[in-house]
Amino acid sequence: MKRLMLGNEAVARGLYEAGVRLVSSYPGTPSTEITEFAAKYGEILCEWAPNEKVALEAAYGASLAGFRSACAMKHVGLNVAADPLFTLSYTGVTGGLVIFVADDPAMHSSQNEQDSRNYAIAAKLPMVEPSDSSEARDMVKYAFELSERYDTPVLFRICTRIAHSQSVVEEGERTVPDRIPYVKQPRKYIMMPAYAKAKHPTVEERTEKLAELAETTPLNRIEGNSSELGIITSGTCYQYVKEVFGESVKVLKIGMQNPLPSRLILDFASSVKRLAVVEELDGIIERHCRTLGLSPDGRNILPPVGEYSQRTVASALGVTSPSGAAFPGSDALPGRPPVMCSGCPHRGLFYVLSKLKLTVLGDIGCYTLGAQQPLNALDSVLCMGASVSGIHGFNRADPESAKHTVAVIGDSTFMHSGMTGLCNIVYNASASTVIILDNSITGMTGHQQNPTTGYNIKGDPAAKINLEELCRSLGVERVRVVDPYDLNACEAAVKEELTYDCPSVIISRRPCVLLKYVKTAPPLKIDRDACRSCRRCMKLGCPSISIKEGKARIDGTLCTGCEVCTQLCPFGAIGRD
Amino acid sequence: MNEVVSILIVGVGGQGTLLASKLLGRILLDEGYDVKVSELHGMSQRGGSVATYVKYGKKVYSPVIDEGEADYIVSFEMLEAARWAHCLKPGGLIISNTQQIDPMPVTTGAAEYPAGLAETLASSGIRIDAFDALTPAVEAGSAKAVNILLMGRLARYLGIGREKWIEAIKLSVPPKFTEMNLKAFETGFGMN
Numbered sequence: 099m100k101r102l103m104l105g106n107e108a109v110a111r112g113l114y115e116a117g118v119r120l121v122s123s124y125p126g127t128p129s130t131e132i133t134e135f136a137a138k139y140g141e142i143l144c145e146w147a148p149n150e151k152v153a154l155e156a157a158y159g160a161s162l163a164g165f166r167s168a169c170a171m172k173h174v175g176l177n178v179a180a181d182p183l184f185t186l187s188y189t190g191v192t193g194g195l196v197i198f199v200a201d202d203p204a205m206h207s208s209q210n211e212q213d214s215r216n217y218a219i220a221a222k223l224p225m226v227e228p229s230d231s232s233e234a235r236d237m238v239k240y241a242f243e244l245s246e247r248y249d250t251p252v253l254f255r256i257c258t259r260i261a262h263s264q265s266v267v268e269e270g271e272r273t274v275p276d277r278i279p280y281v282k283q284p285r286k287y288i289m290m291p292a293y294a295k296a297k298h299p300t301v302e303e304r305t306e307k308l309a310e311l312a313e314t315t316p317l318n319r320i321e322g323n324s325s326e327l328g329i330i331t332s333g334t335c336y337q338y339v340k341e342v343f344g345e346s347v348k349v350l351k352i353g354m355q356n357p358l359p360s361r362l363i364l365d366f367a368s369s370v371k372r373l374a375v376v377e378e379l380d381g382i383i384e385r386h387c388r389t390l391g392l393s394p395d396g397r398n399i400l401p402p403v404g405e406y407s408q409r410t411v412a413s414a415l416g417v418t419s420p421s422g423a424a425f426p427g428s429d430a431l432p433g434r435p436p437v438m439c440s441g442c443p444h445r446g447l448f449y450v451l452s453k454l455k456l457t458v459l460g461d462i463g464c465y466t467l468g469a470q471q472p473l474n475a476l477d478s479v480l481c482m483g484a485s486v487s488g489i490h491g492f493n494r495a496d497p498e499s500a501k502h503t504v505a506v507i508g509d510s511t512f513m514h515s516g517m518t519g520l521c522n523i524v525y526n527a528s529a530s531t532v533i534i535l536d537n538s539i540t541g542m543t544g545h546q547q548n549p550t551t552g553y554n555i556k557g558d559p560a561a562k563i564n565l566e567e568l569c570r571s572l573g574v575e576r577v578r579v580v581d582p583y584d585l586n587a588c589e590a591a592v593k594e595e596l597t598y599d600c601p602s603v604i605i606s607r608r609p610c611v612l613l614k615y616v617k618t619a620p621p622l623k624i625d626r627d628a629c630r631s632c633r634r635c636m637k638l639g640c641p642s643i644s645i646k647e648g649k650a651r652i653d654g655t656l657c658t659g660c661e662v663c664t665q666l667c668p669f670g671a672i673g674r675d
Numbered sequence: 676m677n678e679v680v681s682i683l684i685v686g687v688g689g690q691g692t693l694l695a696s697k698l699l700g701r702i703l704l705d706e707g708y709d710v711k712v713s714e715l716h717g718m719s720q721r722g723g724s725v726a727t728y729v730k731y732g733k734k735v736y737s738p739v740i741d742e743g744e745a746d747y748i749v750s751f752e753m754l755e756a757a758r759w760a761h762c763l764k765p766g767g768l769i770i771s772n773t774q775q776i777d778p779m780p781v782t783t784g785a786a787e788y789p790a791g792l793a794e795t796l797a798s799s800g801i802r803i804d805a806f807d808a809l810t811p812a813v814e815a816g817s818a819k820a821v822n823i824l825l826m827g828r829l830a831r832y833l834g835i836g837r838e839k840w841i842e843a844i845k846l847s848v849p850p851k852f853t854e855m856n857l858k859a860f861e862t863g864f865g866m867n
């Protein structure tokens with residue numbers, strides 16, 4: 099049957115059709131739906147791991163046991179999984195192993211714009227990249243064959259525009275390859291120096307063989323027969339090039355990003371008068387062309403930042419694009435940034451941190467929105483886990499700062515990489531105060547379960563890690579729980595913990611208001627006669643509260659009745675009928 | 676030439692633009708077109724500005740709609756219609772709900788919601804079909820039906836049989852909401 103599928107759904111379909119047994123991943127936009135869709139197939143064992151390194155190692159274990167396995171993550175997730183990745187390149191696989199990595203040009207929902215192709219080069223691994231959903235499905239199967247035939251993990255790159263675009267896919271059947279029985283192979287799987295030394299040359303030989311494959315694989319193909327302009331491109335950029343030029347230029351579409359072909363490129367270049375490379379982010383294909391002695395247009399006409407479109411490609415290559423409608427005032431329209439939801443449990447806690455004017459080392463999640471006006475509550479956001487590790491260094495270097503500095507981290511992020519930082523706080527003794535914002539879900543990426551929620555990816559009950567006990571067992575003596583809807587309790591807890599000369603953990607606990615099982619209270623109202631326009635309630639940055647005709651007003655369709663604003667109003671103007 | 680029709684669906688996170696694009700994609704695929712639908716997840720869900728691209732024709736390459744390329748812009752909210760108007764093709768049409776949802780800078784008083792946007796757009800020579808979709812959606816059963824109501828309005832222009840839409844709506848929404856959505860669709864389709 100023909101269906102419209104998101105790139106990520108098509109990848110999941112490919113996993114199903116390729117007979118994959120285990121998928122272990124950690125969520126991250128734009129990769130998350132790969133694993134969520136895969137989990138809908140009863141035949142695939144799917145799991146959310148606590149982080150990408152664990153996910154990749156679990157997938158590796160399944161491969162070692164002789165089954166096809168996979169793991170999906172966003173680009174920065176591969177940084178976390180890089181350690182197993184590099185040495186897996188040496189061990190190779192038993193059952194096919196494919197690692198899906200989703201890059202996010204333009205940083206629609208990411209903290210940097212790194213190009214994962216650099217990992218394929220650095221770890222000496224083959225990498226493939228599709229340019230629509232149908233290709234994604236096909237390439238998944240190809241990637242598993244490649245993995246088994248060349249005894250290597252395969253990297254599968256996908257960008258936001260492919261991951262989150264739907265195009266037509268024809269569904270196929272699932273075929274499960276025979277399990278490869280497990281046999282002990284110390285020289286293949288024990289990477290101690292003696293064996294690893296013997297393995298490294300095989301990695302280099304494999305790269306040579308793969309480079310040979312790159313010359314002939316159907317993943318790299320030439321289209322069109324113009325002799326004027328030849329464009330080497332791949333992924334989403336291929337679509338932009340075709341949109342602008344159709345059949346009027348010659349295109350070398352690269353589906354295998356690493357290793358890149360040489361003869362194919364040289365022949366292609368010699369068949370056209372002008373050569374250009376169209377690729378987003380780093381100029382990797384272009385650099386390869388230069389090592390072949392070619393000088394294509396590339397970074398001289400196209401930027402290394404952001405996401406392209408057909409317009410970018412057209413203007414770089416001298417084709418005029420249509421201009422759009424213009425009207426007066428269009429450049430002065432108010433923006434519409436994402437905001438913390440009405441009733442978000444993070445808000446109350448952030449209000450307190452902001453009020454106390456603390457230095458707050460932040461982390462990544464919905465709570466990163468606490469950095470915005472009017473809460474302005476964060477001082478730094480680096481990468482997952484960095485709040486807890488960072489505060490230790492901050493306070494260790496300047497012990498005075500421990501009196502007015504806290505770290506904030508979500509429940510999922512704490513399990514991902516906050517725990518180890520907390521060990522460090524205890525072991526190397528800083529009087530740091532860590533606040534775990536436990537909203538009982540992985541919120542930012544769209545509500546995934548995690549080891550603290552008590553449910554697994556299928557929504558079935560699972561073991562539930564108790565954060566209080568976990569922190570205590572790591573050696574933190576001062577662990578307490580507060581309700582972020584209770585401003586006085588939050589303020590008292592934070593103030594008190596900051597006074598102690600030892601590590602503290604405050605768990606700010608209340609489930610995300612968007613969770614289905616959360617019952618919200620009836621909306622609140624402002625008594626306009628009682629309101630004195632002091633704007634205290636506006637300090638919360640709640641999307642339900644605005645000023646209308648000089649007085650506060652609550653939008654009853656948005657308000658969840660959390661009563662955080664009620665506690666702020668000095669005139670008792672907020673309540674219910 | 677390869678004729679591709681581009682429809683840009685814009686609104687505010689949570690208004691149901693994704694369901695609308697799904698419905699549209701399904702109908703267009705059934706009509707035998709090549710279709711691409713592009714959406715963005717993540718940050719945009721938290722009440723931010725959202726845009727979904729739907730493109731169809733004999734063969735569609737780029738999933739993206741850029742400046743001056745949209746044949747139709749279907750906007751769920753007035754300010755968003757203005758924000759994305761530069762994407763309209765000369766001669767294209769904006770179908771917009773006149774509902775106003777204040778963005779954070781307006782809520783906090785840092786900015787003002789621009790007045791008379793529909794008129795400004797129209798007087799700049801932009802073809803615009805702006806009407807209140809919220810009131811009739813609420814009458815049909817829920818503010819959530821704004822998306823299907825707007826699809827009903829779009830259906831009038833696209834020239835795809837009414838029955839096809841009705842069939843697709845039945846397949847796309849949960850049974851208990853079918854009646855409400857069909858009512859919303861008919862209202863959108865029939866409105867003058």
Ligand SMILES: Cc1ncc(C[n+]2csc(CCOP(=O)(O)OP(=O)(O)O)c2C)c(N)n1
Nearest residue numbers: 126175462463464508509510511540541542
């Ligand atoms: C290494 C890495 N993996 C994944 C992500 C994507 N990501 C951003 S925040 C987040 C989890 C947020 O969950 P939680 O800590 O529970 O906070 P919440 O959003 O629920 O407030 C994830 C998975 C990332 N930024 N970096």
